[in-house]
Amino acid sequence: MRHVETGKPGGDLASFADHTRPVTIAAIAASAGVSIPTVSKVINGRSGVAADTRARVEAAINQHGYRRTAPVTRSNMMELVFDRIADMWGLEIIRGVERAARQHRVGVVLTEFGPQRNAIRYWIEDTLARRPDCLVMVAQLDTEQRQQLRARGIPVVVFDPTVELPEDVPFVGATNWAGGRSATRHLIELGHRRIAMIGGPEHVLCCRARLDGHRSALDAAGLPVESELVVHAGLTHEDGRAAALGLLRRPDPPTAIFACNDLQALGVYQAAREVGLRIPTDLSVVGFDDLPMAALVDPALTTVHQPLLEMASTATELALALGRGERTSQVRLELATTLTVRESTAPPVR
Amino acid sequence: MRHVETGKPGGDLASFADHTRPVTIAAIAASAGVSIPTVSKVINGRSGVAADTRARVEAAINQHGYRRTAPVTRSNMMELVFDRIADMWGLEIIRGVERAARQHRVGVVLTEFGPQRNAIRYWIEDTLARRPDCLVMVAQLDTEQRQQLRARGIPVVVFDPTVELPEDVPFVGATNWAGGRSATRHLIELGHRRIAMIGGPEHVLCCRARLDGHRSALDAAGLPVESELVVHAGLTHEDGRAAALGLLRRPDPPTAIFACNDLQALGVYQAAREVGLRIPTDLSVVGFDDLPMAALVDPALTTVHQPLLEMASTATELALALGRGERTSQVRLELATTLTVRESTAPPVR
Incomplete structure (x- = not known):
């Protein structure tokens, strides 16, 4: 996934590799071969950019590691996304996220992908239009969606991941x-x-x-x-x-x-x-x-x-902190489980 | 609660009583003794209006029955509000609302008032700032909150009301x-x-x-x-x-x-x-x-x-339709319950 610059050594593009210097929007625009306002539109989730142009800009952003240096205007909204919330534990997660978000006066937009996978098609578009401060995912994103979010500096925290995640993906799980x-x-x-x-x-x-x-x-x-x-x-x-x-x-x-x-x-x-x-x-x-x-x-x-409640609150606090541009030392957490002994266990007769 | 006009008979204010003519923002401004931009700010949920001025404008709007004649810009967001979502049936409601809203590509912002009632203090402020298209309430609003929403033309549908509601409040319940x-x-x-x-x-x-x-x-x-x-x-x-x-x-x-x-x-x-x-x-x-x-x-x-799922979907469809300014003939609905016979009932032995 390493990107080797082929043109203009020493110019704007070379600075992409130098992580001590922030990458400018102008440099992204030059790399993608588009205008500065077009890059700005993509970053700010506005419409009026053709799909292929948008993809090119996102690719350039992801390649070159552009990051906003100053916090952007916050929408005071975040997204909580489920693959399916049919299982009863979904409710505990919802409550935990909602409580933590409310402390920060952030509104929680809830989505369930559900069995009809084509509903996801619109989801990323609608989500980007809402410009959320962050996402907590109880679902999996595909690579393109992850890149679209990353290009806009919107952090994603995964709740209780079901698969092995790349090392740079924040998550909260249980032991x-x-x-x-x-x-x-x-x-x-x-x-x-x-x-x-x-x-x-x-x-x-x-x-x-x-x-x-x-x-x-x-x-x-x-x-x-x-x-x-x-x-x-x-x-x-x-x-x-x-x-x-x-x-x-x-x-x-x-x-x-x-x-x-x-x-x-x-x-x-x-x-x-x-x-x-x-x-x-x-x-x-x-x-x-x-x-x-x-x-x-x-x-x-x-x-x-x-x-679940604490895991959900923790995931939310983490996502919101990342959304505020804070650096947190620990972005991959497992909270402790505890055995609750009730009446369904006893010594064996045999 | 009837309002009797004391001044300027035949003028702008008299038209408030004439429901065939729309009430203008100018008339509201005159009635409340504020400027037109101030009324506009209140209606559109913008900040920069003192609390008492805001209250005066809202009172004038509610007295005189100002209604937007043209649909306003839609936020494509709605609010789902619970008093408490601890009970397991909350999940079914959430899923029903979310599914119906997604059909319209409307994001659902979820709130639980919870046991700490002072959390509600900020809720109405934050909600108005989000400018939702409509609300579905599994909780009770106080009179002031209802008036604030009504003044902005934001419709509210009550889910399964626990108390007798005024006749003009839309709701969806069960038989x-x-x-x-x-x-x-x-x-x-x-x-x-x-x-x-x-x-x-x-x-x-x-x-x-x-x-x-x-x-x-x-x-x-x-x-x-x-x-x-x-x-x-x-x-x-x-x-x-x-x-x-x-x-x-x-x-x-x-x-x-x-x-x-x-x-x-x-x-x-x-x-x-x-x-x-x-x-x-x-x-x-x-x-x-x-x-x-x-x-x-x-x-x-x-x-x-x-x-519950169908009730929630129905409440959402109704709220969204009202939010689009549609006139619906039936805004108070009860959906049918059905007896599900399983294994816990049998003829008596005695």
Whole structure:
């Protein structure tokens, strides 16, 4: 991705490589072969620039690292973007973002991409027109969108990333590995030896971390990681039920199941009922997330609490600080999870 | 609240009473004793007007019924305001509003007043500065806020009002009375005769309608409304549990309980377990709302489905239409509820 200048050495363009000197709009304009007002229009999200010209200017900005030196006029608006907010934990995130933003008297514009991916087509255009101070993303941006935002100096903080991010992308997540470890350690301390884990999809980063934490707890206790007791499944109630039925119908079923999230755990509840097992007497169950409903189900679910509200507030504070042009030393954060022991776990009978 | 003009009969001010002629900004300025640019500033939400002057202009506008005749520049932004979004049904509302707004490429700014009421102080100021096209309120405005919005021609649609509204306030709700009636009729058809109702707070309009629907179903079946089988309680899980314990520990307990919402119903689940009753064998339970978790609990909850997503979309479409200056024939709507029968109801044993 390094850019080697071929023309005009020593001139305006050479200064792009010199990070001690700010790159001027004039230099960007020269590089892109457009007028200074055109560059200004692109940077300020105004209309009246042809798509290919806009792309050329953005490419020049991203190549040469132009950054605004003075804070621009703030819109006192920020964007919170979800891929899907169907899951119940979305609400906690929304509340956390909204509360933090309100402290700064910043309005939160909420978007859900949803299943119709063509809705995203307009999204970036509308977002740029609103000129937000920053974005908190519970969704993935494509490379072009990231460049469009970067070209305008609009910072993006990723909430609980599902994939490995480039090192310069700020994010706020939770200590998924430590959380997974604490869940399985709790079951081991109760006396369980055959502990199954319903992992999430293999490509989802936080699920992978929870599973590795589970394995690490088994290792630390000198217990073998039995491959037949680790199954991968989607993150819904039904996925959890199906995976649990497979585990519980084995000739040597587990005495405890650690599910990758609370919805899966409730699917385990249903599966246990279907095969005639009582929780926690015959089967211990641990979830992950600590959704509000975890405390309301019967028996109340032992689960790893993910501090969604605090994570969302932290992501917002970070995004707003970056939007104000502040330099913050730490832009990649993981907040601590904590095990919440309720009524779904007990020592094994066998 | 009628305004009687005392000066300049036949002049500009008299025209205020003549609703066939639009009231001009000049007339408002004359009435408030300020300059035309000052009125313009207030209408367009710009700063630089002293608070008392602003209030005087707003009062003049509200008295004389000034309305913009041509659509103003649209901001393509709207506001969604919650008192509290802690309850799980908030998420459905958010999604419904966001989806409808996105169809029109309108950004949704989300606010939660929350427990700290002084946060509202800034809210109206910040909202007016954003110049939204319209508002959907899941919260109550005070008279001053309503007037400030009305003075700027920003329409407000109330979502599922908790109190009786003036006749000119647009709202979207659900058929709470019919829903309550269908819940109790279902229990009667199963053979229940001692049916208790945990009503919500007496001053909350939708709870009152659900209770009246319950009574109406009993009446229609020729069953007495026994006052000891109707209790009022808050709308939380714990409130439902406490109310149910009171009912179930009576010498002549009910065989079925209709709770005013799903959270209360889950409290009934817990109470039943505490006194050793099985659902639905020993006790039938019906909720109201059909939150996502209603299908996930064990046994799955029979409940009255409230079409929150559709209600929210409808409220948004209505607010946006009013914001575009469209005249809509129907601005007070109730969408139909439907009974969703699951596993928590069965014929009584006794």
